[in-house]
Every structure is written in C-alpha cells, then in structure tokens.
Amino acid sequence: MADGTIKIDGRTVPFEKGDTVIKAAYKAGVDIPHYCWHPGLSAPANCRMCLVDVEPPPGRPKMQLDVLRWDAGKNDYITVKKTKLIPACQQACSDGMSVLSDTSEEVAVARKEVQELLLLNHPVDCPICDQAGECDLQDYWLEHDRTKKRMMDEPVHKPKAIVFGETIVYDAERCIMCTRCIRVSEELAKDPVLDMRQRGNRNEVFVAPGRELDHNYSLMTEHVCPVGALTSSHFRFKARVWFLRSGRTVCQGCATGCNAHLDFDPRDNTPYRYRPRDNEAVNGYWMCDKGMLSYPEAHEGRLENALVGGEDAALKEALEQAAEKLSALRSLRKTASINGEEGAEPSRIAIVLSAQHSCEDNFALAYVAKEFFGAKDLFVARRADGEADGILMVADRNPNTAGVSLVAETLGFATPRPFATLIEGVAQGRYDHVVSLGGEVDVDANKAKDKLSRLKAFVSFATHEGTLPQVAHVALPATSWAEAAGTYINKQGLRQEAEQVLAPRGDAHPAWQLVVALARQLGFALSWKKRADILALLFPAPSDDAGAHAVSQNAPAQLEVQP
Amino acid sequence: MTVSQTSWTKPAPRSPVPTKVIARPNRTPQVQAYVPEWLKGTAVTMRHFFENTKERMLGQKRDPVLENFEGGITTIEYPEERRPYPDRFRGLHRLTMRDDGSPRCVACLCCSTACPAQCIHIEPAEYAEGDERRGYERYPSVFVIDELRCVFCGFCVEACPCDAIRMDTGMHPAAYDSRDQFIYDSPILLSMVGRDGSRKTENARHEPGDSTHPGVTRKHEAH
Numbered sequence: 026m027a028d029g030t031i032k033i034d035g036r037t038v039p040f041e042k043g044d045t046v047i048k049a050a051y052k053a054g055v056d057i058p059h060y061c062w063h064p065g066l067s068a069p070a071n072c073r074m075c076l077v078d079v080e081p082p083p084g085r086p087k088m089q090l091d092v093l094r095w096d097a098g099k100n101d102y103i104t105v106k107k108t109k110l111i112p113a114c115q116q117a118c119s120d121g122m123s124v125l126s127d128t129s130e131e132v133a134v135a136r137k138e139v140q141e142l143l144l145l146n147h148p149v150d151c152p153i154c155d156q157a158g159e160c161d162l163q164d165y166w167l168e169h170d171r172t173k174k175r176m177m178d179e180p181v182h183k184p185k186a187i188v189f190g191e192t193i194v195y196d197a198e199r200c201i202m203c204t205r206c207i208r209v210s211e212e213l214a215k216d217p218v219l220d221m222r223q224r225g226n227r228n229e230v231f232v233a234p235g236r237e238l239d240h241n242y243s244l245m246t247e248h249v250c251p252v253g254a255l256t257s258s259h260f261r262f263k264a265r266v267w268f269l270r271s272g273r274t275v276c277q278g279c280a281t282g283c284n285a286h287l288d289f290d291p292r293d294n295t296p297y298r299y300r301p302r303d304n305e306a307v308n309g310y311w312m313c314d315k316g317m318l319s320y321p322e323a324h325e326g327r328l329e330n331a332l333v334g335g336e337d338a339a340l341k342e343a344l345e346q347a348a349e350k351l352s353a354l355r356s357l358r359k360t361a362s363i364n365g366e367e368g369a370e371p372s373r374i375a376i377v378l379s380a381q382h383s384c385e386d387n388f389a390l391a392y393v394a395k396e397f398f399g400a401k402d403l404f405v406a407r408r409a410d411g412e413a414d415g416i417l418m419v420a421d422r423n424p425n426t427a428g429v430s431l432v433a434e435t436l437g438f439a440t441p442r443p444f445a446t447l448i449e450g451v452a453q454g455r456y457d458h459v460v461s462l463g464g465e466v467d468v469d470a471n472k473a474k475d476k477l478s479r480l481k482a483f484v485s486f487a488t489h490e491g492t493l494p495q496v497a498h499v500a501l502p503a504t505s506w507a508e509a510a511g512t513y514i515n516k517q518g519l520r521q522e523a524e525q526v527l528a529p530r531g532d533a534h535p536a537w538q539l540v541v542a543l544a545r546q547l548g549f550a551l552s553w554k555k556r557a558d559i560l561a562l563l564f565p566a567p568s569d570d571a572g573a574h575a576v577s578q579n580a581p582a583q584l585e586v587q588p
Numbered sequence: 589m590t591v592s593q594t595s596w597t598k599p600a601p602r603s604p605v606p607t608k609v610i611a612r613p614n615r616t617p618q619v620q621a622y623v624p625e626w627l628k629g630t631a632v633t634m635r636h637f638f639e640n641t642k643e644r645m646l647g648q649k650r651d652p653v654l655e656n657f658e659g660g661i662t663t664i665e666y667p668e669e670r671r672p673y674p675d676r677f678r679g680l681h682r683l684t685m686r687d688d689g690s691p692r693c694v695a696c697l698c699c700s701t702a703c704p705a706q707c708i709h710i711e712p713a714e715y716a717e718g719d720e721r722r723g724y725e726r727y728p729s730v731f732v733i734d735e736l737r738c739v740f741c742g743f744c745v746e747a748c749p750c751d752a753i754r755m756d757t758g759m760h761p762a763a764y765d766s767r768d769q770f771i772y773d774s775p776i777l778l779s780m781v782g783r784d785g786s787r788k789t790e791n792a793r794h795e796p797g798d799s800t801h802p803g804v805t806r807k808h809e810a811h
Contacts, residue, residue: 152696152749153726186723196723262712262726265697 029120033057034128040118047075047113050126057113057126058136058165060143060251061203064303065310066212068114072143072203074165076110076135078125110135133169140170146180146226148198156253158266162201181226189219190238192314193247193255197229200254206230206246213311213416214242230254241414244317248300257298259318264290264297272526273302275513277381277506278316279411280421282515283308287320287507287526294528296323296507307519313418323507326489328464329531332500340501340532344539347499348546350482351458354398355547371399375447375456377493378432379463380407380423382536383511383523385559386503387425387432389537390462390486392562395436397549402456405429405441406493409467419516424506428514435563444468448476457481462503462536464491484543486536501543503536504529510556511535512563520564678742678755681733681772682780684789687799690721691778692789693752695728699744707737708744731774735761751789758783 027039031046033055040049050057051064060072081087088109093102108131113124126132144162151157183197204221207230211217218236223229232238238246247255269288276283276299284302289295299320301312331343338346354374376394378387394400408422433441444466450456459480464487466473474496477483485497494500506513508529512522534542537559544551553559618624640661643649650660653671664671673679684692695712713729715722744753757780761770781787 150724152698153694153724157696194723262695262714265701267701268697 029118031118031120031122031124033124034126044118045114046077046079046116046118046122046124049118050113055126058161058169059114060161060201061205062114063205063208063249063310066205066208066249069204069208070112070115072201073112073139074136074143075113076132076139077113077116078108078129078132079111079116080123080125107131136165136169137172140165141172141175143201144170144174145176146198147201148180149174150199154199154253155256155261155266156199156250160253161251183227183229188258189232189255190243192243192258192318193238194258194261195230196254196256199252200228200230201252202228202230203251204230205249205251206255209242209245209249210238210240213245214240215416216240219246241313241315241418242311242416244314245301245311260298268292269297271300272507272524274507274523274526275424275515275521276312276316276319277322277424278313278319278422279417279419280423280426280516281308281417281419282424282513282519282521283312283316283417284521285312285316287323289507289527294324294530296320296527307515307517307521308417311417313414313416315418322489323505323527324530327505327530327533328487328490328494328500328502329533331502331532332494332497334498335495340534343499343501344542344546347484347501347543350498351460351484351543351547353482354458372401373456374398374400374458374460375402375404375450376400377404377406377444377447377459377461377463378429378441379461380405380426380429381463381465382488382503383425383506383509383513384428384432384520384563385511385556386462386486386536386540387429388435388559388563389540389553390460391432391436391438393540393544393549393551394460395438397544397547398460401438402450403433403438403441404444404447406444406461406463406466408465421516424515425513427516427518428512431514432563444473448473451476451480459483461485461493461497463487464489464493466492486539488533488536501536501539502531502533503539504533508533509535512560673758677758678740678745679757680735680759680761680780681738681744681753681755681777682757682782683731683774683777684752684754685778685787691727691731691752691774692750693728693731694750695726695731696749698747698749699753702743702747704741704743705737705739707734708732709734728774731777733772733777734770735772736767736770754782754789756782 028042030037030039031049032038033046033050033053036055038049038053038055040052044052045068047057047059047062047068048064057075057077059075061070062068062072062075089106090109091104092107094105096103110132113126116124140162144166147162151160151163154160157163180198183200185196185198187195187197189195202221207217207219207221210219218233218238218240219230220233221228222231244257247257266288268290270291271286271288274285274287276285284304284307286300286302287296288298288300290297297320299312299317301308301310301317303310330337331340332338333343333346374394376390376398378391391403394403405426407426410420411422412418413420429441433439445468447456447459448468451459457480459477459482461484464485470492473492477493477496480498483497483499485493485500486503487494487497487500488503488505505527506523507526510523510525512520514520535556537553537556541551541553643660652660652662652664652669686692693710695710697710697712700706700708700710709730709732710728711730712726714726740755742755745755759780764770
C-alpha cells in the first residue's frame with residue numbers, strides 16, 4: 026500500500042516507504058530518463074541522466090549555486106544562479122514532495138548536456154551495432170538532445186570486440202560506464218567477476234584477471250546494457266531488432282517458469298532470442314543463461330511430421346493407424362467380446378503424461394484415459410534433474426511438474442509414477458498398450474527402446490524427436506510451447522499462461538487437439554473445440570483475468586492454485 | 589421485321605449531324621496532268637536525300653539531342669546514339685568500395701528495411717578472428733538485389749548510412765535472355781563504376797581500410 030504521494034510535474038504519484046523518486050515514477054509509468062538505474066539493481070547515480078528539480082519545502086529557499094556564464098553584451102563572464110539538480114535515483118520520496126522533470130527548463134538543459142557528454146567519445150557505429158533500434162542512447166538523443174557533435178577532435182579509441190566469455194562480447198568504445206553489468210554480476214549472480222578500471226574517458230569494464238564471464242547470469246549483463254557495449258555472441262549480427270516481434274511466453278528450462286518474451290522474425294517464423302519479462306512474483310527481472318539459450322528448442326530437433334513405424338506419414342493416415350493399433354480399447358469396458366474381438370484389460374493400459382507439456386495437453390490425455398479407456402496407471406515422462414544454482418534455476422528441469430500432479434489429482438488418479446517404473450512393468454509384461462505424451466525421458470534410452478518395442482500398441486504425442494517417438498508405433502507431431510497457447514504451473518504453484526508466438530511447423534497441432542482427434546477416431550464422443558473447454562474443466566473456479574494469467578507485464582500478482 | 593437496336597453486326601444509325609458541303613478544289617490542267625506535280629515532290633525528297641547524305645559523308649550531322657531539331661536528320665540511332673540521362677538518373681545499383689577494395693557496406697540492413705519492393709537480400713557476417721577490422725566492422729557475406737523487382741525509387745540510397753550503395757551507374761537493366769541474369773550479387777554490384785568511371789565515394793566514417801582512417805591503434809595491452 027502506498028505510504029504517501031509525491032507530485033511529478035504536477036501529477037500525483039504514490040510511493041512506498043523507501044522508494045526513490047525514479048522508482049515511484051517507474052511504478053506509476055512515468056518516464057524519467059536514466060541509464061545506470063535499473064529497478065532490480067542498486068543505484069550508483071553515475072550516469073546523471075535522471076537529474077530532476079526537487080522543489081524546496083514551503084517557506085524554504087531553493088538550493089542554488091553560483092555559476093559563471095559568458096555574456097556577449099558585456100564581453101565578460103557574469104555570475105548567475107543555477108538550481109542544484111538531484112539525481113532521481115538517489116532522492117528518497119517524502120510525502121508531499123514536488124518534483125519537476127519534463128516541465129523544468131533547467132532539467133531539459135541538464136539532460137541535453139549529459140547526453141552530449143555521453144556521446145562525446147561514442148563511435149556512433151549504429152549501422153554495425155546490434156543494439157540499434159533498442160538503444161537508449163539513440164532514444165534519448167532523439168528525445169533530449171538532437172544536436173550534432175560539437176567536438177572536433179578524434180574521439181578516444183578503446184578496445185573493441187573483447188571476448189568476455191562464451192556468451193558475451195564487449196566493445197569499450199560504445200560503453201557509457203553505467204556499471205549495470207558489474208552490478209548484475211555482483212548483486213544477482215553473486216560472482217563479482219566484472220569491474221571498471223582507468224578513469225575519465227579511458228574508463229573501461231574488464232573481467233577479473235584469470236577469469237571469464239562465465240556465471241549463469243552472463244546474458245543478463247547484456248540484457249541490462251542500455252547501449253551496445255555488451256552483445257550476446259548468440260544474437261550478434263543475426264538479426265535487426267526492428268524486424269523482430271515479441272510474444273509473451275514462459276521459459277521451459279526448469280520448474281521456476283520464468284516469464285519471458287520470445288523474439289522472433291515473423292517473415293521466416295524463426296525465434297532469435299529470449300528476453301526476461303518482469304514479474305516480481307516469479308523471476309523479478311531476470312533469467313538464467315540456461316533458460317535464455319533454450320529458445321532454439323522452439324524450432325530445432327522438432328517432430329514435424331507424423332511417424333508410422335518410424336516412417337514419415339500424413340497426419341490423417343497416422344491418426345487412422347493409431348486408432349487401428351488401439352482398436353482393442355474401443356471395446357474396453359465390455360466384458361464380453363464384440364464381434365468376436367477381444368477387449369483390452371484396463372489394467373494393461375499405461376498412460377504417460379509429460380511434465381514438459383501444458384496442463385491442457387496432460388488433462389486431455391488423462392481425461393480420455395479415464396473416461397474412455399478406463400486406465401488406472403499414470404506415469405510421467407520428465408527430463409532428468411540438473412543442478413540448481415540457488416538463484417532462479419532449480420533442479421527440476423520440467424516446466425509443468427506441478428501441473429501433472431494437479432491434473433492427476435483433479436481426475437482422481439494416484440500420483441503419476443516415474444517412467445522407470447513403466448519400463449519395469451513393460452519388462453514384466455504387465456502392460457501391452459501405452460499412450461504417451463512428450464519425447465524426453467529420464468531413463469537410459471537404449472534400455473527403454475528395447476523394452477518398449479515389445480508392446481502391442483504404443484502411440485506417442487511428441488513435440489521433439491526423442492526416445493519415445495522413435496520407438497512408438499505411431500508418433501503424432503505436437504506443437505512446441507511457443508506454437509500454441511498453454512498453461513503451466515511452476516514450483517510455487519503459480520498458474521502461468523504462455524501465448525502462441527510462432528506458427529506451427531509442419532503438421533504439428535496442439536497435443537490436446539491430437540488427443541481429441543484420436544478419441545473421435547476411436548469412436549468416443551468428445552465435444553471439446555477450444556482450449557477454454559478444457560480449462561473450464563481443469564480450473565472450474567471462475568478465473569480472474571487480471572491476476573490468473575501472467576500475460577500482463579505490469580500485473581505480476583497471480584492467483585495461487587488451490588490444490 | 590425490325591432490326592434490333594442492340595445488333596452488333598450493323599452499326600447503329602448515326603444521329604443526323606449538320607454537314608457543310610465543301611466545293612471540290614478547282615482542278616487546273618496542270619494538276620490534272622499529274623506529272624509536273626510528281627516531279628516537284630520527287631525534287632523535294634531528293635534534295636533532302638542528297639543534303640543528308642552529304643552531311644553523313646562529311647560527318648556534319650548535327651546532334652539531334654544536344655543541337656537543334658530544325659532540319660537535318662532528327663533520328664536518334666540507338667544504341668550508338670542515346671538521349672542523355674539527367675544527372676540524377678537512378679540506374680542500376682552499385683556497391684562502393686573502400687580504398688583497400690573491401691565493400692563499404694556493413695550489412696546494417698537499412699536499405700532492405702527501406703526497400704518498398706523488398707528486392708534486397710543481405711546476410712551479415714563478422715570478419716574472421718585476427719582481421720584488423722574484426723569488432724569494428726561487419727560485412728555482407730551475401731548481398732543480392734533482384735533488379736526485376738526493383739522499382740528504382742532510390743530509397744536504399746537514401747537510407748544507407750555509409751554511402752555503400754549508389755544508383756549512379758547511369759545504366760538501366762539490359763534485356764538479357766534469362767531472368768536469372770537480373771539477380772545481381774555482390775561481385776557484380778562491386779564491379780560496377782559510377783557514370784564518371786570512378787569508384788570514389790564520400791564517407792565521413794573513415795573506417796579501417798580507408799586511407800583517411802586516422803590509424804589509431806585500438807589495441808589494448810591488457811585485454
């Protein structure tokens with residue numbers, strides 16, 4: 026709750042205790058130009074771009090300085106009064122404070138001069154620079170300066186294209202010494218590997234001797250860089266930002282479920298990078314390198330066509346084949362045989378959910394399994410655990426582990442068992458029909474293949490090529506998280522929605538649609554048409570649009586899913 | 589039986605137009621005799637014929653474009669003779685070079701962004717490790733202009749921040765025998781020269797590779 030209000034250019038802005046002027050303005054959506062300040066970092070106040078005019082309390086004189094100014098009429102310097110401006114990132118708010126930002130003439134002059142100073146030794150190599158188009162120097166020059174360079178001397182030259190580590194390339198000439206990258210390393214990654222050396226216009230950022238910039242948040246240094254000094258070696262020279270469009274998605278790297286923007290080129294439907302999407306409740310302003318570099322999974326190694334017995338097939342034909350394979354499930358619940366055909370035993374059917382698929386996909390498969398197949402045994406395919414870094418990345422490398430549990434619970438199943446148990450069960454001959462979601466499993470691939478190939482029927486819905494689609498009798502191509510909207514539940518139990526960003530590749534369809542198509546092919550009546558039909562069953566409480574979905578950048582508050 | 593008004597086999601009857609009857613010219617015996625008039629006409633033709641032949645033989649033919657059109661041969665014998673294009677005629681593109689022969693283009697994609705016909709395809713690349721220009725410059729590993737798509741608006745030239753692309757060759761795309769030959773890649777574009785035959789460009793950037801480059805070493809001992 027707000028602890029008071031301040032006025033910025035006459036506009037009332039609420040603040041909380043401890044907020045600085047710029048933070049209160051940022052929260053209220055008022056733009057005070059800045060380079061070195063970042064909402065998630067400390068404020069060193071070294072760029073001087075956020076200078077504002079703080080009006081004195083009533084009855085107190087304005088703080089002013091005497092400065093010399095050249096008077097052409099007198100042909101001499103004269104003394105004039107100049108208001109002392111204060112950096113908005115250092116000035117704490119107090120109730121009733123009045124701040125002049127855009128309306129003050131003196132602030133405008135100060136911004137213009139700061140901007141000119143920062144550009145003095147800048148190489149202005151925008152045609153080559155990857156930041157062009159999203160560069161604060163460009164934006165603020167246009168907004169606050171708009172004059173040509175007056176310095177006639179050769180600018181100071183500094184090292185360029187210095188490789189800081191595997192992910193980051195540094196250009197000292199473009200750097201404005203805001204120290205954001207240094208503070209990210211120190212405050213976020215807790216690994217103070219970057220620092221500044223030299224002084225004045227020879228200032229530059231460097232890596233600690235004997236070290237590389239190799240912590241798990243190195244790409245965040247590039248992300249916070251307001252200019253083109255730090256560039257990502259993965260994005261460097263690949264695309265121009267003005268060609269890219271963004272979609273709001275959720276990182277699939279681990280169970281944290283960091284909110285992200287996926288930037289893609291709509292002309293060729295290719296993703297180019299992730300950018301963290303601010304969400305105080307989940308990831309703050311950050312993402313780890315592992316997650317940041319997982320964007321190619323949206324289009325690399327994908328299962329684009331249906332496979333029947335390992336061979337490419339048309340989707341329609343594959344669905345027919347899958348129904349043929351599972352035909353025993355049609356007459357499942359009848360104890361007597363129909364037309365002489367033996368029905369399958371419900372206890373011999375194994376359903377594999379996936380912790381890498383959305384709640385919709387999992388729910389569709391589990392629902393069909395329960396209502397139509399009468400299956401009892403649920404398993405879960407998940408990526409093997411990795412290391413946790415204690416900051417954002419957790420050991421569980423699956424974005425929807427909690428979602429799978431919720432789906433099983435909602436439909437009255439026991440907690441899904443690990444995939445290894447299924448392999449054992451198949452080896453003992455306990456199952457002969459398997460329907461699975463997801464391609465990646467946390468067991469030895471060769472062993473799994475060997476065991477699974479003995480099944481009577483194995484149908485797999487998969488986004489990527491992997492163990493399960495390879496060995497399945499019929500593999501149906503599902504969309505990746507970026508190609509269809511989906512709901513994911515992270516480790517905190519927050520329900521988050523990822524938008525559709527890319528157009529589906531090849532024959533890929535959302536897995537829940539494929540499940541519905543297969544169920545209809547088998548002759549079961551299933552009336553779902555939209556994702557909302559599934560969500561209404563899975564989350565029956567009327568969802569509160571403002572809070573339930575993490576799609577809004579400035580609405581970080583989310584509803585916790587009540588189990 | 590009535591003829592249909594809409595019948596297209598027969599023109600619709602014209603509306604009566606007031607006509608003026610012109611009397612036939614007075615045919616004198618001289619005109620009626622035909623031969624003298626024929627000789628007069630032939631004389632005019634032959635006079636021009638011998639005048640033009642003389643001009644051609646003696647090399648006195650006046651330039652039909654730059655000199656007057658009064659009298660003499662007015663035919664422009666293309667392609668030996670051509671109408672001069674205006675100074676700012678936008679012809680085929682060319683890519684300009686630095687003094688050391690490297691392309692001035694840095695693959696910023698401003699031209700292909702500005703192009704309304706979307707006829708420019710560029711793939712940027714970085715100079716290899718060890719190259720003096722690595723870090724300062726990038727270059728187009730692929731630069732292709734589809735001249736069949738180009739509408740010769742000149743936006744690419746306006747957009748270029750490096751004066752790397754120009755349309756001052758004074759040439760128009762020639763009619764070749766295959767459409768593929770209108771796809772100009774960077775070796776062709778770099779090989780073309782301006783109308784004055786030079787490859788000089790104006791560029792205030794003075795990059796490495798230009799003789800105007802200040803030659804400051806940007807190496808830093810500790811990095």
